[in-house]
Amino acid sequence: MSDRAMVVRVRQHVNPLSQKFQQDIPVPDWSRIYEQPSQPLHLDIGCARGTFLLEMAALYPEQNFLGLEIRYPLVVAANERRDRQQLRNLHYLWGNANVHLSKILGGLPLHTVTIQFPDPWFKRRHHKRRVVTPELVATLAELLPAGGRVVLQSDVFEVAESMVQQFRAHGAFRSTCTDWLPQSPWPVATEREKCVLNKGLAVYRWQFERCAV
Numbered sequence: 001m002s003d004r005a006m007v008v009r010v011r012q013h014v015n016p017l018s019q020k021f022q023q024d025i026p027v028p029d030w031s032r033i034y035e036q037p038s039q040p041l042h043l044d045i046g047c048a049r050g051t052f053l054l055e056m057a058a059l060y061p062e063q064n065f066l067g068l069e070i071r072y073p074l075v076v077a078a079n080e081r082r083d084r085q086q087l088r089n090l091h092y093l094w095g096n097a098n099v100h101l102s103k104i105l106g107g108l109p110l111h112t113v114t115i116q117f118p119d120p121w122f123k124r125r126h127h128k129r130r131v132v133t134p135e136l137v138a139t140l141a142e143l144l145p146a147g148g149r150v151v152l153q154s155d156v157f158e159v160a161e162s163m164v165q166q167f168r169a170h171g172a173f174r175s176t177c178t179d180w181l182p183q184s185p186w187p188v189a190t191e192r193e194k195c196v197l198n199k200g201l202a203v204y205r206w207q208f209e210r211c212a213v
């Protein structure tokens, strides 16, 4: 079946604070997932259908890629696409970035984290559902080694600014840029990014590096 025919219909947003997304999740045996588990890992938080990582994994076989997504049907469909392309350096996992990161990443050589076009949750009373929180930043500071990278992107200025402020507020991260990046650091655009760029809208991007302790 073609990828076009495999379009998976899912709810547009889910509430990451709801009880069902706090439960424990099974974490795979990474040595059975990745052909070379010791390769540096790029984690994409909120990968949706996973197209960005599918293309990145084919371009960079010397890295491993992990897409974390809270909407289960998208994860199943993304892993099916990965299997059809026979990529052994890519996996998609169902989980909540605000709950499961430490459990998922224990033992994996995390090097790069992308948080791209996260759900904006515009209403003030919903801001607490946004994926970037001080706790998420602190968890990433623990999991990333010195020199590890965090790339943030959003088309919503307020969301981009809030993400940048939270990473800036944590002493473990330093900006590698002094202004919004004019271009993506990646040769591949995300699904949302393509949509935004096609409409001629702006994208706000920033990059951080994990400092040495």
Ligand SMILES: C[S@@+](CC[C@H](N)C(=O)[O-])C[C@H]1O[C@@H](n2cnc3c(N)ncnc32)[C@H](O)[C@@H]1O
Binding pocket: 013, 014, 016, 045, 046, 047, 048, 049, 068, 069, 070, 071, 095, 096, 097, 098, 115, 116, 117, 118, 119, 131, 190, 191, 192, 193
């Ligand atoms: C607007 S989409 C952007 C998808 C993709 N990064 C892109 O740029 O095209 C945000 C994604 O993050 C997922 N998401 C939201 N909160 C999450 C959480 N706490 N943990 C994991 N994924 C989450 C959503 O289900 C959604 O697929």
